Amino acid sequence: PPLMLDTPRSDLVCPDTLTYLKEIDTSATLHYALVPSTTSSSGYLCARLEVRNHEGWVGIGISDDGKMKDSYAIIGIPSENTVQKYLLGGGKVTLSEEQTLKDASITQDDFFGVILTFTKILVEEGEIPIDEDGENIFLHARGGGGLGYHPTRLAFALNLNGRNDTTVEEKEE
Numbered sequence: 001p002p003l004m005l006d007t008p009r010s011d012l013v014c015p016d017t018l019t020y021l022k023e024i025d026t027s028a029t030l031h032y033a034l035v036p037s038t039t040s041s042s043g044y045l046c047a048r049l050e051v052r053n054h055e056g057w058v059g060i061g062i063s064d065d066g067k068m069k070d071s072y073a074i075i076g077i078p079s080e081n082t083v084q085k086y087l088l089g090g091g092k093v094t095l096s097e098e099q100t101l102k103d104a105s106i107t108q109d110d111f112f113g114v115i116l117t118f119t120k121i122l123v124e125e126g127e128i129p130i131d132e133d134g135e136n137i138f139l140h141a142r143g144g145g146g147l148g149y150h151p152t153r154l155a156f157a158l159n160l161n162g163r164n165d166t167t168v169e170e171k172e173e
Contacts, residue, residue: 014046014103014119022158024140027052027113030060034132034160042123043132045160046103049076049140052113057147058106060116061088061139062128066155071139072096072127076106076116077147083118093147100124114142132160 018031028051037043051058061073068088075093076083083104085096102119122130130136135157143150 014044018046018048020160022156024154024156025152027054028058028140028142030138030140030158032160036132037122042121044102045120045122045130047118047120049116050113051116051142054113054142055108056114056142056144058114058116058142059086059140061141062130063137063139063155064128066137066139068139068153070128073139073141074101074104074116074118074120075147076104076114078106078108078114079146081106083116098124098126130160135159 014035015033018033020032022030022032024030028049031048031050033046035044035046047060049058049060055078057075057077059073059075061068061071063071069090071088073086073088073093074083075086083101083106084099085101087094087096100121104118106114106116108114120130122132136159137155138158139153139155141150141153143152
């Protein structure tokens with residue numbers, strides 16, 4: 001099994017261009033690239049979530065079954081200029097004690113909407129691991145100004161190696 005890390009690798013380099021994209025719905029697109037694991041350390045997910053025609057918080061989570069219970073999420077709140085990991089379950093959203101995201105940011109404007117960027121370790125103790133070779137179930141939610149009720153919540157399957165997704169080059173043709 002991959003080594004579990006509490007802190008990001010010092011040799012982490014996300015690519016300049018995020019290779020793949022997944023259209024979550026008509027308003028949200030996830031751009032992503034994978035930094036593969038090595039024999040001694042976990043890999044990384046480099047991601048940018050773009051949500052058009054939206055003002056407020058946005059999140060992307062990992063789930064075993066497409067439901068929030070016992071899952072975790074990366075949530076960006078533009079009004080607070082924060083991007084953090086949260087634990088989900090029992091109708092509650094709790095700030096995670098382990099904040100290991102790298103290069104995390106959230107921006108919001110009238111033209112682009114909300115853009116959430118982050119780099120996430122694939123395998124971390126106490127969290128659902130992200131499989132770099134198989135299918136993962138991701139959650140996407142968005143809501144108003146402060147973290148709370150979210151009328152939009154979707155689950156979708158994703159292979160980080162790009163199978164069943166569209167590469168940026170294919171999308172532009």
